[in-house]
Amino acid sequence: MKNIKLLWNYMKGNRSKYTFAILSIGMAALFSLIGPLVMKITIDSIIGNEQLSAPYWVVRIIEGFGGVSALKSKLWIPAGMLVAFTVFRGLFLFFKGKWSAEAAETVSRKMRDQLYNHLQYLSYQYHVKAETGDLVQRCTSDVETIRRFLATQFVEIGSALFMLLFSGYIMLTLDLTMTLVSLALVPVIFTFAVVFFIKVKKAFKLMDESEGKMSTTLQENLTGLRVVRAFGRQRHEEERFEEKNRINRDFTYKLIRLFAWYWSISDLICMFQIGMVLVTGIYWTAMGRISLGTLVVFTTYIGMLLWPVRQMGRVITDLGKAMVAVERIQAIIDEPIENMEENGDKSPIYGNISFENVSFGYETDKPILKNINFNVEAGQTVAILGPTGSGKTTLVHLLARLFDYQEGSIKIDGKELKTIDKKWIRSNLGLILQEPFLFAKTIKENIRLGRYDANDEEVVEVAQVASIHDVILEFDKGYETLVGERGVSLSGGQKQRMAIARSLINNSPIVVFDDSLSAVDTETDASIRAALKERKNKATTFIISHRISTLSEADFIIVLDKGKLIQTGNHDQLIHEEGLYKKIWNIQNSSEDGFMEVAN
Numbered sequence: 001m002k003n004i005k006l007l008w009n010y011m012k013g014n015r016s017k018y019t020f021a022i023l024s025i026g027m028a029a030l031f032s033l034i035g036p037l038v039m040k041i042t043i044d045s046i047i048g049n050e051q052l053s054a055p056y057w058v059v060r061i062i063e064g065f066g067g068v069s070a071l072k073s074k075l076w077i078p079a080g081m082l083v084a085f086t087v088f089r090g091l092f093l094f095f096k097g098k099w100s101a102e103a104a105e106t107v108s109r110k111m112r113d114q115l116y117n118h119l120q121y122l123s124y125q126y127h128v129k130a131e132t133g134d135l136v137q138r139c140t141s142d143v144e145t146i147r148r149f150l151a152t153q154f155v156e157i158g159s160a161l162f163m164l165l166f167s168g169y170i171m172l173t174l175d176l177t178m179t180l181v182s183l184a185l186v187p188v189i190f191t192f193a194v195v196f197f198i199k200v201k202k203a204f205k206l207m208d209e210s211e212g213k214m215s216t217t218l219q220e221n222l223t224g225l226r227v228v229r230a231f232g233r234q235r236h237e238e239e240r241f242e243e244k245n246r247i248n249r250d251f252t253y254k255l256i257r258l259f260a261w262y263w264s265i266s267d268l269i270c271m272f273q274i275g276m277v278l279v280t281g282i283y284w285t286a287m288g289r290i291s292l293g294t295l296v297v298f299t300t301y302i303g304m305l306l307w308p309v310r311q312m313g314r315v316i317t318d319l320g321k322a323m324v325a326v327e328r329i330q331a332i333i334d335e336p337i338e339n340m341e342e343n344g345d346k347s348p349i350y351g352n353i354s355f356e357n358v359s360f361g362y363e364t365d366k367p368i369l370k371n372i373n374f375n376v377e378a379g380q381t382v383a384i385l386g387p388t389g390s391g392k393t394t395l396v397h398l399l400a401r402l403f404d405y406q407e408g409s410i411k412i413d414g415k416e417l418k419t420i421d422k423k424w425i426r427s428n429l430g431l432i433l434q435e436p437f438l439f440a441k442t443i444k445e446n447i448r449l450g451r452y453d454a455n456d457e458e459v460v461e462v463a464q465v466a467s468i469h470d471v472i473l474e475f476d477k478g479y480e481t482l483v484g485e486r487g488v489s490l491s492g493g494q495k496q497r498m499a500i501a502r503s504l505i506n507n508s509p510i511v512v513f514d515d516s517l518s519a520v521d522t523e524t525d526a527s528i529r530a531a532l533k534e535r536k537n538k539a540t541t542f543i544i545s546h547r548i549s550t551l552s553e554a555d556f557i558i559v560l561d562k563g564k565l566i567q568t569g570n571h572d573q574l575i576h577e578e579g580l581y582k583k584i585w586n587i588q589n590s591s592e593d594g595f596m597e598v599a600n
């Protein structure tokens with residue numbers, strides 16, 4: 001019931017179109033039911049000599065034509081009526097199709113937009129944990145399920161109800177006992193459909209979930225195909241996919257089996273119902289209890305009626321499927337969006353940063369950063385070194401307010417970070433990731449993602465600082481070259497440099513290199529850092545790296561271990577101090593020497 005209400009809410013703004021669609025189907029039902037009635041009157045009373053027995057309003061229409069006797073010589077009138085009713089029926093069916101399709105398209109478009117927009121504002125943590133394949137499935141095939149239901153099935157409910165109501169009424173005016181015989185098994189067919197619906201809902205959910213898992217595996221595999229190849233893990237990946245594919249097939253099979261049972265049993269009951277009408281009707285006609293025309297009406301009606309009632313089973317199962325889809329979509333919509341606290345401080349940021357006893361854990365009882373203290377002045381470069389998992393990325397994520405620290409205080413230009421507007425701080429902080437994502441756009445468009453109003457000179461300037469300008473000029477189309485799947489393939493280092501250019505174009509007062517020079521050779525790394533130093537408006541720069549040569553020129557270096565700040569100072573101080581920095585410096589120095597020796 002809750003899901004039906006949700007669907008009803010989604011239909012807001014289109015409900016009148018649906019009402020018209022349902023009314024049209026009502027009219028279409030009426031015109032298809034009048035046809036057999038005209039035939040009955042023609043057979044019984046116009047051609048034959050039976051007393052006219054028909055609903056009151058039909059009798060009045062016939063009187064309007066001069067009565068039954070006048071029609072005997074004008075048989076073209078009932079024939080013309082049959083043609084006209086068929087045309088009207090077609091016309092109303094057309095309107096039904098048009099309005100319901102239009103409304104369904106609008107509803108599904110609205111749903112997709114709402115989902116897409118909502119996904120943009122969910123927290124960072126949500127996206128870290130969410131499975132992309134599953135999200136894609138919800139935004140595409142779940143919405144499609146709902147669209148299909150609204151476009152084709154929803155109005156069928158109206159059709160079945162109108163058919164039942166109108167035909168029930170006409171049949172009752174003709175013969176009560178024959179009506180009871182004709183409708184005897186309709187409740188059974190309907191109940192059977194409802195029971196089936198309850199059973200099938202769970203099966204549909206299982207199938208959808210397994211399909212989601214299958215597409216997640218596929219998506220993950222396609223994203224990481226290079227890793228799979230490099231490690232020769234194709235066989236393992238094949239098996240993993242085969243397993244998911246098999247589970248999905250099993251659930252689909254189960255569903256098909258359920259459907260097969262449903263249609264066969266429902267066919268049997270329907271045949272039985274038609275048989276009952278035929279046997280009783282023919283017998284009673286032969287006995288003279290009912291007229292031949294009445295038999296024609298009942299046999300035609302039962303044929304017309306059973307289809308929508310059986311379709312109800314289909315409609316209800318599709319309703320079940322649509323309800324599952326609504327539930328899955330709603331689960332995303334119900335996910336709280338990140339609280340952006342729009343009214344936070346938005347005064348200019350210069351880049352003086354201080355950490356005082358900052359502690360943070362993704363889960364409150366598992367601290368990742370413990371009592372961190374340091375100060376950075378605007379324009380300084382801070383390098384961060386530490387073993388993997390020591391909390392380096394977490395520390396810079398705190399600066400971007402992707403997460404809020406639980407203890408201590410982070411101040412930017414003397415203002416508590418938590419009071420600064422989230423959007424504002426993020427637009428003032430250029431975060432360059434280790435594995436940057438480039439969109440399937442041109443190089444220029446990718447760089448301008450950092451600031452849409454940047455002009456060509458600015459694009460070239462940041463590309464030069466990021467040491468990617470010369471590489472770009474080597475491509476046939478230069479800055480207009482497409483990157484990504486349909487364009488040129490860039491190396492890891494080139495991608496990193498593109499990401500650096502993209503971040504620099506914003507002229508953010510704070511820039512964070514999260515291991516984003518790892519794929520760049522030492523020489524290019526040094527020239528990027530030198531170019532950065534030369535820039536006007538030098539930003540406060542955080543550089544996370546495992547390479548001592550990258551870190552050594554920083555104004556000061558922070559060494560983290562297991563979330564604690566264990567050393568701080570500049571390169572000269574740290575190489576004379578026993579600790580992790582010196583140890584790594586020694587290792588890298590000796591390997592470089594070794595390297596040099598081999599090279600010489």
Ligand SMILES: Nc1ncnc2c1ncn2[C@@H]1O[C@H](COP(=O)(O)OP(=O)(O)OP(=O)(O)O)[C@@H](O)[C@H]1O
Nearest residue numbers: 125128362368386387388389390391392393394395
């Ligand atoms: N979004 C997250 N949710 C929960 N735990 C996380 C999340 N991100 C990181 N962690 C955990 O926090 C710890 C520190 O991770 P972090 O990424 O900050 O380390 P790091 O020093 O940057 O490591 P690396 O050098 O490997 O990038 C790790 O134990 C990691 O598992």
